[in-house]
Amino acid sequence: MLTRFAPAPTGWLHLGHVLNAEYVWESGAQVILRIEDHDRERCRPEYDAGILENLDWLGYRPDFPVVRQSERDAIYREAVAVLAAQRRVYACACTRAEIEARSPRSEVRSPGPVDLRYDGYCRERGIALVEGVGWRVRMDPGVERFVDGIVGPQEQDPVRQCGDVLIRDRLGNWTYQFVAAVDDERQGIDLVIRGVDLLASTGRQIRIARLLGRQTPPEFRHHPLIMKTADQKLSKSDGDTGVRELRARGWTAAQVKAAARRYNAARTIW
Numbered sequence: 001m002l003t004r005f006a007p008a009p010t011g012w013l014h015l016g017h018v019l020n021a022e023y024v025w026e027s028g029a030q031v032i033l034r035i036e037d038h039d040r041e042r043c044r045p046e047y048d049a050g051i052l053e054n055l056d057w058l059g060y061r062p063d064f065p066v067v068r069q070s071e072r073d074a075i076y077r078e079a080v081a082v083l084a085a086q087r088r089v090y091a092c093a094c095t096r097a098e099i100e101a102r103s104p105r106s107e108v109r110s111p112g113p114v115d116l117r118y119d120g121y122c123r124e125r126g127i128a129l130v131e132g133v134g135w136r137v138r139m140d141p142g143v144e145r146f147v148d149g150i151v152g153p154q155e156q157d158p159v160r161q162c163g164d165v166l167i168r169d170r171l172g173n174w175t176y177q178f179v180a181a182v183d184d185e186r187q188g189i190d191l192v193i194r195g196v197d198l199l200a201s202t203g204r205q206i207r208i209a210r211l212l213g214r215q216t217p218p219e220f221r222h223h224p225l226i227m228k229t230a231d232q233k234l235s236k237s238d239g240d241t242g243v244r245e246l247r248a249r250g251w252t253a254a255q256v257k258a259a260a261r262r263y264n265a266a267r268t269i270w
Contacts, residue, residue, distance in 0.1 A: 013054045037068055096116070137164060144158070
């Protein structure tokens with residue numbers, strides 16, 4: 001089995017990341033460390049370096065060289081070409097405000113961010129697929145069914161959830177939904193372990209991977225989150241649970257790991 005630990009260098013490592021790392025490294029699978037630095041506006045080299053240093057200090061060591069999404073642009077463009085050959089990719093000039101004005105929120109409820117359903121407004125407008133516009137992939141109606149290793153059986157219809165998936169934004173950043181699906185397919189990931197806030201992403205990523213040629217999706221396990229409050233998960237700005245802050249207070253790696261497990265048992269959400 002091959003899995004991945006995939007932090008985004010948009011902040012410092014915190015106990016939520018440690019909890020995910022515990023699930024990942026205790027799975028028994030080989031681990032790829034994939035730095036998801038596709039958002040060029042928010043990612044910082046100091047966060048990247050801090051993630052690597054703290055993971056090593058905690059004893060989480062990958063089985064392969066580190067992979068960075070910022071270095072995989074050619075791979076993502078190859079995937080776009082595969083989808084374009086199926087006449088599934090088109091340019092979108094809509095702003096978020098315009099989509100909000102036209103479209104209802106997703107009917108699908110989850111602990112993660114609420115999706116906007118895109119209505120396909122730009123599908124037939126013939127906008128050139130160039131810089132400065134969004135790129136989307138057409139989603140056909142249909143349910144994706146899978147059995148999550150923790151949450152259980154799931155049914156998701158990407159059209160009802162989000163409509164046509166944005167794969168590249170107006171600033172030229174590849175989106176999480178696209179690069180996660182492409183990388184999991186291209187890297188042969190058998191097991192995806194992540195927080196339950198990303199559960200709603202699974203159906204659309206299974207669909208994208210199938211369009212790229214993947215016949216059998218990976219196994220998915222979506223674990224509970226460590227919560228700051230009853231309705232707010234930990235964020236990268238939470239200094240009180242940041243690994244670097246805890247280290248500065250004299251905590252050992254074992255104490256940090258134990259705290260993630262203990263905090264998880266006390267404050268979780270499904």
